[in-house]
Amino acid sequence: MDYKTIELNLCQLEESFAKSRSNIYSDFRKEEHFQELYALFQKIKENDYQKFDEQEILNHNYLLNVIFKSLEYLDNSTLNVTPYEIISCLEFALNDWIKDDDFIIVTSLSNKKTDFYLETTLSEESFELLNQFINNKYGLKISKKLIQISLPKILSRDYLSSVVLYHELGHFVDNQLNISKKMLLKKYSINQPNDDETSRYLNHTMEYFADLFAAQYVNNSSNTYLGYIAPEHPDSQTHPATRSRINVSLDFLNSKSIEIVDEFNKLLHLSSLPLLEIRHSKIDISYCNLTKLYPQNFEDVSELHYIFQLGWDIWEDAENNFLKEFSSRQRYNIVNNLIEKSISNYVVQKNWEDANE
C-alpha cells in the first residue's frame, strides 16, 4: 500500500461528501457528526500525504474507511428514512448499560430480508486511540461514536421482526464492554480465538449474551421470531442450536438459575456493570388498549419495551381474538400500526415532559 491508495480514497470520499451534503437529519447530532467528518477529510486532503511513511499510510487508510462507513450509515439515517420509533426504544435500552451521550444509533437499510446485523463498531479503546491519533495529527476530534445497525429495507417498519434489533444492540453492548471476550480469556487464557473450539465458544457466548440482553426487554418475543426464521436450526460454528437459545432465554425469564447467566452476572458485577435482569413490566393483554384498536399507554419505559411481546401475543392469537374478522394482511398492518403509534405517543409525550422539566 502506498500514498496512491490514500489519494484514491480521498477522491472517492469527495464524491461521497458531495452527495451527502444535502441530507436532512432529524437529530442535530448527526449533522454535527457529518461536519466533524468533513472537517477531518479536508485536513487529510490538504496534508502532504505523498510523504506519509508506511505506518501513517496504514493509519490513514483505516481512518478514511471509518469516514466512508460513517457516511454510508448517515445517508441511510435521514429524516424520512430512519425508523424513528424502534430507534427510540433501543436508545432507552442502551441508556441502561452505557451512560454516555456520545453514541448515535444509525441504520443502514439493506435489500436482503434477513439482513439484521450490527456493523463491527469501534470499541471504546479503538475510538480513543483513533481520536488521539487525529488530535495529534490534525488538532481535531470525532466527538460521537456511531452504533451502526443494518436492517432490511422492507422490514424497517415491521415491529414484529424489530425485536431482532434488541439482540443486535446486545452485541454492541457486549463488544463495547468486552463481556464475551473476557469470558474467553478467563476460560482459555487467550484474547482472540485461535482454533475451531475457541472460535465456537466465543461465538456461542456472544449469541447467548445477545439473546439474554433482548429477553430482558422484549420478553420471549425475540425467541418467537427466532422460531419463525430459524426453526430447529442445529448447533453451528457461529450459533448455538435454536432450541438451546430458546431454552436459555426461557429459563432466564422464569428466573431459573443457569450457569451461563450466573457467569455473565459474575463478570458484570466484577466490572461494576448492570446485571442481566428482567427490565420490562408486563401488561395484561385482557385490559390493554390494543384490543380496542387504540394505541397503548405506558406508565414507564419498562412497559414500553413490553409492547413487542404484546404485539406478538396478539399476532399469534389473531385467529381467535379481535382480529379474527380481518384478513392476514390487515392483521399484520393493524398490529404494526398499533405498535408504532403506541411507541410514537410515548416518545413524543416523554420528550415533551423532559423539555418542560
Next chain:
Amino acid sequence: MYLAQVIKNDDVKSDFYINIFEDIVKNHDSSFKVLVDDAILEAINVAKGTADIYSINNNRYFLVTTLLERFKFRLTELNSSQNIPDEVYPEILNLLK
C-alpha cells in the same frame, strides 16, 4: 465476495499502540505514557492474580490482554508498586510489531 480480507480492529489497535510505544522509546516521554503505564500495571496485577480478569478496564482492554497473552512471564517479574523500567517499553514494542 470481492474482498478476501477486511481490516481487523485488533490490527488497527496494534498499529496505533505501535505509534505510541515508538514515541515513548524515542522520546522517553509521551502524552500517552500514563495510559500505557496504567495498562502495564493492570496487566501485572492480573498476571500475579491480585486482580480478576473480569475487572480489566475496557479503555485499554486490547493492550492489557495482549500483554497477558504474550508477555505474561515477564509481567510476573515486574513490580506493580514501582515505576515501569525503561527497558520494558522496547520489549513490548517488539511484541506488538
